[in-house]
Amino acid sequence: MDTIDRPSGRAPRVTAAMVAQRAGVSTATVSLVANGKTRGRVSEDNISRVREAISELGYVVDGIGSSLAKGVSSIVILVAPDISNPFFAKVIAGVRETLGADYQLLLSVTDAGEFPHAEDVRKLMALRPAGLLVDAPNAGFLEELSAAGPLVLLDAPGLEAYAASVNLDVAHGARELAAHLADSGHTRAAYVDSVTGTATFDVRRNAFLEEAKARGISVPPDCIISTTIDVGAAAEAFALAWPQWQRSGVTAVVCGTDTHAYGVLQEARVAGVLIPQELAVAGFDDLPYSATSNPGLTSVHLPAMPLGRKAGQQLRGLMAGLELEEPHVTLDSSLVVRGSTG
Amino acid sequence: MDTIDRPSGRAPRVTAAMVAQRAGVSTATVSLVANGKTRGRVSEDNISRVREAISELGYVVDGIGSSLAKGVSSIVILVAPDISNPFFAKVIAGVRETLGADYQLLLSVTDAGEFPHAEDVRKLMALRPAGLLVDAPNAGFLEELSAAGPLVLLDAPGLEAYAASVNLDVAHGARELAAHLADSGHTRAAYVDSVTGTATFDVRRNAFLEEAKARGISVPPDCIISTTIDVGAAAEAFALAWPQWQRSGVTAVVCGTDTHAYGVLQEARVAGVLIPQELAVAGFDDLPYSATSNPGLTSVHLPAMPLGRKAGQQLRGLMAGLELEEPHVTLDSSLVVRGSTG
């Protein structure tokens, strides 16, 4: 039985006042009922009256009015430099899962790899978000943020001083990878880095280089290049560098992301470089396609969904006004060996 | 010269009243200046006074207060059933590009392939969005939406009656694909569909089946299966179906998305099925990885970024109160042939 009048297409906005009138109570009571704050404040009788009126009229608390009165909205802003990464889609899924229907996820996207600046941040804050999630930030951005309100950083190694964080132990996987290559007999490797000045990429590179060195794998400075996170760009850069690398005895290439690695694989096929016989290739992220490529891509697996889930969970805690028991969490990474490294 | 006092971490909210006082004008004037509505309404003198005060105090118009007064927010909601698809990341990038900094993009995500229902929609509308973008909807969802305000549909073939739309001519690519397979000598094919009841998948399948039939390729009912848009799920389903298909003489598999096709490629490698000698494989979307896989995946290319761009552009028109010159736009698709089909 639909009792809503909808004469000509657009339904009129139903307000708390309309509900109040129908239920024969004040708007204050409507607000209490609609927000479930009735405990010891509203009579059973009025509760059911209001509930009935609410469902009859199809009333929904107006987000804007509510936000203004409360001083905060139900929006959670997720700032991220690269949503084109499939890895990131899983992080979002994880966030959504723990945030549930109480909060709306607003995605702040800029151009690939770029972070918003002071003015953009102010505009975002003008939405009075309930909380902020920042993925793979750099220190400069966090300085500008001058953190107002609940804030959780994702994948922000070394930036623990700024806010609560959920990190990935990429260094562990990077070391495993170096060990794996050393065990396979490699003694000279190259590294394809990401150009974005994001902390996680520094950690990946440094951990790999350090462990490689310790294991007798040399990575000369001219064997380290960087490109944007793009298959084509990586392919091009590799094409340019390979002749040189080959001459200097490079037998393995490690890439900052699987996306870079796909570019290397692609170009290697074009150039007739045998993978893994002539060249071993590995990446970070373990994107879904890495299991599918031919050969499969050896990669450092990062738990994307758990990352999003945990970050959402921590943020919920902060938004509820809690003191986090464990403000800094680190999730494991581990190497997945596939055909691209023999 | 930073004149903002920030005694202990959290900056106090700067309001229009504070700016007004500093500039020696009323809040009405501040509002006019902040919104650029000064033409013939504010003296040059006051304009510069207010501008100065604004920048001195770092004032930003509060989104919530503004939205409440205006009756509409600056939020554009993008509803989509599957953001884990890299295709979708590009659509978002296109939308962002045309929407610019004036609007905030709110991503409404549900579980993969699911659409929000009545209640969720109401909650979204409670944010008073300036506009709505709905990707790959089904009719049921649009019925529930009872469209209030500017709305543009993306990739919603056959749903033109509901709202302005930007569509992809997937049928054209699908027919090209059927022709290509027929030309390659295939006479029996299988189809791996998506389980989501999304119109575009129906169009893809139907256009392919029709053209295949016309070209002498038979696709028996038991050679049509469907799975979620997931590499693993597709691989599993293919593993189960392949022995049967092989016996019945299937030499080509067309997949509703490249993601499905990756699953088929993966399982084929495991099962030792030679691609393309024993089995030709093709998909839709032309994801970045399709150029990289080995063999490369033949796929119907869909212009993701232009799709997002055009949709954003149309929505801007509607939000500006314009009548769209061309409310229904269709973008081209075309087949990209790679190694997976020989």
Place this chain on the structure above:
DNA sequence: CTGAAAGCGCTTACAG
């Protein structure tokens, strides 16, 4: 050109 005032829809002390 300018400002006082009403109003957007809600929430929350407050007084009863």
Place this chain on the structure above:
DNA sequence: CTGAAAGCGCTTACAG
């Protein structure tokens, strides 16, 4: 347990 009232920060007729 209940409601009148103030207030959140802004925008927009309105009167001047």
